[in-house]
Amino acid sequence: MTRLTGMAGCLLLLTLLIGPPYVQAHNDRTAEDKVIHAVRAQDGISIDARLDDAAWAYASPIRDFTQREPIQDAPPTEITEIRIAYDDEAVYFGIMMYDSEPDKIVERLARRDRPWDADYISISIDPYHDHRTGFYFTVSASGIEGDGLMYNDTRRDSDWDGVWDSSVRITEEGWVAEVKIPYHTIRFTRQEIYTWGVNFQRSIFRKNERDYWMMIRRGENGWVSRFGHIEGIENISPPMRLQAIPYLLSSGQIAPVSSRTPEGNAVHQRLGGNLKYGITSNLTLDMTANPDFGQVEADEAILNLSTFETFFPEKRPFFIEGSQIFDTPMGLFYSRRIGRSPSGSFDTRNGDAVLLERPLATSITSAAKMTGRTQSGTTIGLVSAVTGKEYATLVDTVQDVRFRDQIEPLATYNVVRLKRDILNNSFIGLMATNAARTGENPATTGGLDWGLNMFNNMYSFNGQVALSRTGQGARKTGIGTEVRFSKRGGDHVGGDIRYEGLSPNFAINDLGFLGRSNIHNLRGGINLRGNNIWKFTRRRNFNFNSSAGWNFDGNKLRQNFTFNGNVQFMNWWRTNMGYGRNITVLNDRETRDNGLLRIPASNFFWLGLDSDARKNISGGLDINVGDDWDGYYRGIRFSTRIRIKDNIELRIQPRYNQSRSVSRWVANVDNPADPNSQIPVFGALDTDRFSVVIRANITFTKDLSLQFYNQMFFASGAYNDFKALTFSDSFGPLAQGLYTENPDFNSRSMNVNALFRWEYRPGSTLFLVWTQARSGSGTPGDAAFGRNLAGIFDAPSENVLLMKFNYWWNI
Numbered sequence: 001m002t003r004l005t006g007m008a009g010c011l012l013l014l015t016l017l018i019g020p021p022y023v024q025a026h027n028d029r030t031a032e033d034k035v036i037h038a039v040r041a042q043d044g045i046s047i048d049a050r051l052d053d054a055a056w057a058y059a060s061p062i063r064d065f066t067q068r069e070p071i072q073d074a075p076p077t078e079i080t081e082i083r084i085a086y087d088d089e090a091v092y093f094g095i096m097m098y099d100s101e102p103d104k105i106v107e108r109l110a111r112r113d114r115p116w117d118a119d120y121i122s123i124s125i126d127p128y129h130d131h132r133t134g135f136y137f138t139v140s141a142s143g144i145e146g147d148g149l150m151y152n153d154t155r156r157d158s159d160w161d162g163v164w165d166s167s168v169r170i171t172e173e174g175w176v177a178e179v180k181i182p183y184h185t186i187r188f189t190r191q192e193i194y195t196w197g198v199n200f201q202r203s204i205f206r207k208n209e210r211d212y213w214m215m216i217r218r219g220e221n222g223w224v225s226r227f228g229h230i231e232g233i234e235n236i237s238p239p240m241r242l243q244a245i246p247y248l249l250s251s252g253q254i255a256p257v258s259s260r261t262p263e264g265n266a267v268h269q270r271l272g273g274n275l276k277y278g279i280t281s282n283l284t285l286d287m288t289a290n291p292d293f294g295q296v297e298a299d300e301a302i303l304n305l306s307t308f309e310t311f312f313p314e315k316r317p318f319f320i321e322g323s324q325i326f327d328t329p330m331g332l333f334y335s336r337r338i339g340r341s342p343s344g345s346f347d348t349r350n351g352d353a354v355l356l357e358r359p360l361a362t363s364i365t366s367a368a369k370m371t372g373r374t375q376s377g378t379t380i381g382l383v384s385a386v387t388g389k390e391y392a393t394l395v396d397t398v399q400d401v402r403f404r405d406q407i408e409p410l411a412t413y414n415v416v417r418l419k420r421d422i423l424n425n426s427f428i429g430l431m432a433t434n435a436a437r438t439g440e441n442p443a444t445t446g447g448l449d450w451g452l453n454m455f456n457n458m459y460s461f462n463g464q465v466a467l468s469r470t471g472q473g474a475r476k477t478g479i480g481t482e483v484r485f486s487k488r489g490g491d492h493v494g495g496d497i498r499y500e501g502l503s504p505n506f507a508i509n510d511l512g513f514l515g516r517s518n519i520h521n522l523r524g525g526i527n528l529r530g531n532n533i534w535k536f537t538r539r540r541n542f543n544f545n546s547s548a549g550w551n552f553d554g555n556k557l558r559q560n561f562t563f564n565g566n567v568q569f570m571n572w573w574r575t576n577m578g579y580g581r582n583i584t585v586l587n588d589r590e591t592r593d594n595g596l597l598r599i600p601a602s603n604f605f606w607l608g609l610d611s612d613a614r615k616n617i618s619g620g621l622d623i624n625v626g627d628d629w630d631g632y633y634r635g636i637r638f639s640t641r642i643r644i645k646d647n648i649e650l651r652i653q654p655r656y657n658q659s660r661s662v663s664r665w666v667a668n669v670d671n672p673a674d675p676n677s678q679i680p681v682f683g684a685l686d687t688d689r690f691s692v693v694i695r696a697n698i699t700f701t702k703d704l705s706l707q708f709y710n711q712m713f714f715a716s717g718a719y720n721d722f723k724a725l726t727f728s729d730s731f732g733p734l735a736q737g738l739y740t741e742n743p744d745f746n747s748r749s750m751n752v753n754a755l756f757r758w759e760y761r762p763g764s765t766l767f768l769v770w771t772q773a774r775s776g777s778g779t780p781g782d783a784a785f786g787r788n789l790a791g792i793f794d795a796p797s798e799n800v801l802l803m804k805f806n807y808w809w810n811i
Contacts, residue, residue, distance in 0.1 A: 034214055034228035036062045036198065038084040041092065045085060049169035049176045051094045059083035059094070062213060065202065069210040070538065072218060072531070076211040078174070080121075080202050086233050090182040095121050097202060099174035106205040107142040107170070109647035109699035111707060111757070113158055115140035117614075117643075119205050121177050124150065124227070126197030127188035128373060131225040131425060134197065135186050139166045141175050142646075143702045151324040152451065153425060154223045159320040162186070163763040163808060184239050184810060189375050190281050193234045197227035205614065208572060218531040219491035222457040225425050241278030245763070247271070247806035249292050254799045273806075274318065283372030283380065288318050291364055292804065298751040298771070301713040303689050305664060307589040308515050312336060322371040325381035326417050328449045329464040329482045332431050333415050334513035338385045339364050342408035346392040353403075357393040362408050379429075381417035386410070409438040413511055426452045431466075435510040443470045443510035447480075458489035470507045478506030478517060495526040504552055516589070519557065523547040539568040551588055555596060559583035564606075572612040580604050580626075586728060590665050591680040597665075598729035602627030616643040631662035631684070647699045654692040661686065663731070666719060666743050672735070681739045682731060683719030688783040690714055703759040714748040714788040718781030744781035748792045750774040763808025771800045 041055035126134035272290030319335040367385035390408035419429035447466030463483035486496035504518040525545035542565040549558035564578030604626025619640035635657040756768040776795030
């Protein structure tokens with residue numbers, strides 16, 4: 001009976017995922033929906049922003065926009081006219097944006113995907129007409145283009161780059177934009193007659209004005225689900241999509257002569273590429289061989305003294321595109337596990353061997369990804385990747401012989417994702433992952449997730465249940481659960497409540513990301529907001545949040561509450577502030593599995609201020625202070641953006657953090673009174689951390705830009721007052737000679753990246769990249785600001801100059 005019940009449940013779930021939809025109410029027209037009609041362009045359209053092609057004379061324009069910012073529901077201060085045409089190759093948009101003061105139109109130049117600091121027009125389309133997914137294409141008055149994907153109705157992915165064309169022109173009446181979106185850039189299902197979702201947003205930068213065609217008020221939740229419609233497109237077919245992007249790379253490395261780089265420099269050449277193939281009009285296969293990500297910016301340096309792994313965002317283009325398909329509440333897929341740093345150890349030959357070189361990341365030999373959506377509303381995502389063996393290079397100092405030792409085996413990674421639309425703007429999904437390394441048992445996870453939207457997207461119920469199967473000896477199975485109920489819509493009140501339960505054996509970090517397991521978390525909050533002008537403010541937002549957590553042994557690990565709020569003033573400045581209190585709890589990780597540690601109650605505060613971002617000089621200031629366990633911390637961050645010219649922007653963000661007298665774990669030492677136990681040793685730690693990030697962007701044309709990134713970082717820590725943890729809530733004196741090490745530290749680093757980018761034809765790019773990495777250390781515990789800052793430039797450097805040439809080929 002149990003087996004039959006399980007089989008029936010599986011059949012029901014598969015029916016939901018791949019069968020016909022139960023309800024398609026979101027495809028029904030409502031009285032509030034608007035329609036724009038497209039006309040067929042018989043003689044073609046030239047993308048020159050003149051709107052003098054014959055098709056535009058036959059296309060009926062729309063003008064019925066509504067102001068959302070700054071005065072909601074008011075008529076726009078300027079008129080916008082939009083026409084749509086199409087042919088067998090593409091859909092076209094002809095847009096006339098009238099302006100009573102055309103000399104004040106803001107035409108700032110910026111790099112691709114940064115058109116927002118100028119007047120712009122944004123086109124959002126839903127070719128599947130599923131009211132959940134789509135594409136957006138934005139062009140500014142200076143011709144800067146931006147694009148991205150829309151998913152789950154309200155989410156956006158700005159890392160997607162499509163191949164399309166646009167042209168803009170300033171006139172005596174305002175400015176004109178002409179946009180061509182080829183069918184090979186978007187995805188849609190073959191039909192005789194098409195209805196697509198669409199919305200338009202115009203920005204008048206100097207007025208901070210946003211005008212919408214389909215008005216979505218501030219208190220309403222939803223985006224794609226509230227679009228109007230394009231009608232009139234017929235007798236077109238989704239094209240066969242086969243695109244190849246081969247690349248050629250040449251790089252040179254210059255580094256100080258050392259045991260790690262005995263030659264001091266090296267030259268490398270590399271050949272690889274990507275292939276994109278449309279299996280059907282709805283499914284796309286992406287493949288990459290010998291991928292290179294040399295143009296990707298380095299991760300920001302940080303100091304992590306906790307027992308939790310730091311999360312770094314994905315920056316590699318192959319894994320970014322389409323990544324939204326694999327999003328789940330519990331993060332079962334963290335693509336940075338593919339190509340991770342080698343985790344194995346190497347043979348030191350009883351201390352006689354010295355490390356010469358250790359690769360920083362495993363090499364990805366090949367990867368493939370299939371993404372798409374069936375006609376019945378099922379989203380499909382598949383990822384498969386292979387990483388090669390990695391070796392450390394060492395030298396035996398006794399025999400004077402070099403040798404290599406394997407530190408990472410051959411590995412394969414596979415991810416399967418299915419997500420099915422159900423009911424009204426809701427979904428149910430499945431996900432499974434598998435990481436298999438040669439000589440090890442595979443690590444497997446699987447989960448069921450859902451998102452239910454109710455009452456016109458006012459309320460939502462989301463969650464996931466997942467299982468993991470891991471372990472190299474005895475296999476262990478763990479379970480994780482997360483559920484969340486939210487009120488997202490409404491003009492004045494919102495909130496949510498969330499529960500998360502992760503069993504002690506729940507482990508997903510072979511291919512996912514999880515901070516910790518063995519935890520119950522309960523969180524809740526209420527949000528009060530005002531979205532209309534009142535007194536001297538434009539916006540007001542106030543929150544109360546509370547959370548509690550305990551492990552499966554019943555030990556309370558977290559209990560806190562926070563009050564916070566932010567206000568936007570009439571001059572467009574914004575301030576935020578907050579107060580929180582942590583209740584006394586226990587920590588079950590700090591001693592590294594050697595008992596519990598009592599964390600005393602603490603208070604913390606923060607305050608921030610941001611200026612009007614439209615100005616040529618703008619910035620912000622954030623201050624935070626509070627108790628840090630049994631010590632205290634304070635921090636300050638300042639950010640400034642300087643628009644030197646319309647095409648040159650400089651951003652500087654210095655940050656300084658300090659903590660004092662915080663009791664932190666140092667080591668576990670053998671207990672002389674009991675050889676079967678260890679004593680946790682703690683010290684009062686003082687830390688100083690400084691970081692400054694400098695970014696500069698010079699945009700010569702919309703296709704030619706220079707970007708510069710520099711982060712300087714140093715951190716120091718000094719321990720004193722060493723003591724032994726005798727009970728979870730008390731320390732005692734440490735016996736003389738029991739711990740004699742010096743755990744003080746001092747680290748310094750600088751990462752520089754200069755990127756020259758030229759898109760010499762649509763989709764084809766030439767990159768010239770210079771990177772410099774410096775790392776070193778000073779006197780342990782030395783917190784002197786001047787010495788640490790100067791010491792960064794004394795650290796040895798590695799320089800890499802790289803040229804990468806790729807060519808987009810639409811076959």
